[in-house]
Amino acid sequence: MTERYLEDFAVGQRFSTGRHIVDDAQIKAFAAEFDPQPFHVDATAAERSIFRGLAASGWHTAAIAMRLLVHGDLRPAGGIVGLGLEDMQWPRPVRPGDELRVETEILQVRPSASKPSQGLIKVRNTMLNQKDEAVLSQTVNLLVLRRPAKD
């Protein structure tokens, strides 16, 4: 699939990704390195916590979403370059065995006011588990290259 320039995006378009199954070992390995709190690394402690069972770090969930997006069908020209998030929520914990995928909707498309070769798209990413329950949602502004002028 070829890359999409700013001109190829339109409000309302939807894109999707493949799927990733997260397991107990992945959850504990990520948490040991980046979020070493009991409810992310120890099943027994997790049972007694607010999560009532082992749950992936929200940052692990977000990182898995990024990996799925990189291999998904959005494919903005220049790569997936986030300028910032307008919001992010984790409405439900991610558990060992969950099968995750991301759906993207284009909310806004606009050329850059200052850089003629660039533009911005605002997208809404929703990560769903195998029961189609949302586990992550985020509104992201991405930098996208404009289609080069023809000679």
Add this chain to the structure above:
Amino acid sequence: MTERYLEDFAVGQRFSTGRHIVDDAQIKAFAAEFDPQPFHVDATAAERSIFRGLAASGWHTAAIAMRLLVHGDLRPAGGIVGLGLEDMQWPRPVRPGDELRVETEILQVRPSASKPSQGLIKVRNTMLNQKDEAVLSQTVNLLVLRRPAKD
């Protein structure tokens, strides 16, 4: 240091973390697993990209911030449990060799309307490099336990 309950937080308080030096190998390892785009895994490709040199994935930067916060002096009772982000920006790339730390300011403290044992604090986290330049900023809502009633 003991944990802080909701009643121990007040608007305007500031907290800090230790420091973490991110190197070339860490940047490439995280990106290979979660954000395998050329500007995060290949120095030559990165030179030709919008980043003009190897840069950490924004999700790696956010994950390092989380690790620093877990070991920092914020220490909310019940752990650092994020309900969501109101915004997040990456104003500058993180480069190999950067020394990172996080500063936190308490923006809001309020009891939960529905759960008497819980409350929310809104915090602003700013991650700075060794030149005191911001590389990440985020506004986060955290769940914090209230101090148990005395018998």
